[in-house]
Amino acid sequence: MVARDYYILGNHINTFLMKKILFVVFVFLHFAIIIYNNVIVEEQTLISYFSGEKKAGSAYKFLNKIPFLGNSFSAYTAYTGTETGYGFYAPNVSSQTILLFTSKDSVGNIISVQTPKFHSAEALQRCFSAFDVFLDKLEIKNKNSERLLNAILKSMALWVLETNKGCRKVDADLLIYNLPKTSEIQNNKPANYIKLSHYEYTL
């Protein structure tokens, strides 16, 4: 490879040095984006943690004020896998929601009561991750989000109808796991599931 010569601000720079400069610029921009993305995510998490409201913080609003920047930022973080915040299980481990499906035949006899069945623990873990979207049901008071969550619930019920032979009716119960503190458990307070909502779907 032949080194080409460039002159930048009167300095003589060859291809190899140019590559190094570009690399360092890329590294700074890359990590600046990652850090800013984390500021956005953590700000949202903290607002939700302290005020109970799920709304965008000032970092997110600032980003979207500048035309094209918000979209470019989202595209870059999506493609590079950096769109997540790194505060895993922080500041606290959120309560877990569960969907319990009761499948019934045409007469109303119960065929099964279950969460969706999968072939591996990894797949089940992913299913439980999907259940987390229903936590939004507690936090978001927005009609469109409510409609989306109901559509997801309906889709899951349809899937259960399809995968259970002879099933004609599915009842879906959205539950939240209520775990007492260790001291409360020692005093025989039971861990239980609190029912948030109940839905019925018929074929």
Next chain:
Amino acid sequence: MNILYKVRDRIKSYFFSETYNMFPLVMLRVGLSLLLLVQLIQIKSDIFSFIGKYGLIRQDIVSIRVSHFILSSTDFVNYICAHIHWTEMQALNFLGAVYICSLIALSIGLFTRLSAFVAWILHLAFVSSAHFFTYGVDYFLTMLLFYTVIFPVGKAYSIDNLIFKYASTNATPYIRVLQIHMCIVYFISGMAKAIGPNWWNGMSIWKAINRPIITSFNIHYLANFGWLYTLAGIFTIIVEVLYCVFMNLDKTRKLWLLLTCALHLSIAFVLVLPEFAAVMILFNIAAYYYPANKNAQLKFDAQAPSIQDRVVIEV
């Protein structure tokens, strides 16, 4: 101006001195492709439930939340079905086969950059089609695949190297990127945990080990160890917040790497997240396990005329 020159020289020496050999990058390439293959094998029986048109969450619902600038597997499937007249299952099987081939090629270093690129795009496509079913591990895998595309991971211990006989490459800049990324990850993770009271009083650990997905343990027995959860919570915060300090000191690096790996192993077994733990351990090993060459000098690329670099330093 002297300070600026000093900063420039520090940056130059940090990124471009020949401190590391290529082995960590090879480790990253092989480990990552094998992990992705294992992940695929684990969920292969359920893959249609996640990304099928009529899966657990139907694709028309999923697509509402997929960014318009990302090609999801549904987009690929629709394109294939429209042009080749295959069924959805045939198209998805085809995409799966291409994905597997690209991962195998990546692991042995055959057409490395191309295979990394194909694996990255298809991984993104699958993840975006199944984004309701994703968790932290998928973002880390996407990020590492992105790094394998832009880093010269195929320039050593690869079939490409046997064929093309590459000149030796300085791996230090790329290892430095991994190291900085890891420090950011752990620092943010630790600080976010330290903000609330729940990691200090053990409540978060208690909740994490009693998630409904893993409640097969006797909860009354586990409740006797409240002090242990408090200690584990504080240990986690300390390891994560101080990671960027102790991993970068020669004397403490091994100890901190051991503690970090122990943290991830406990995540694997207690929280039943083996895949996440494996990815993080791989990332840690690639970034920090291999010893740095302490006598490394700032060397210029063999092909680059060194006099031209010197001209810039003297300006």
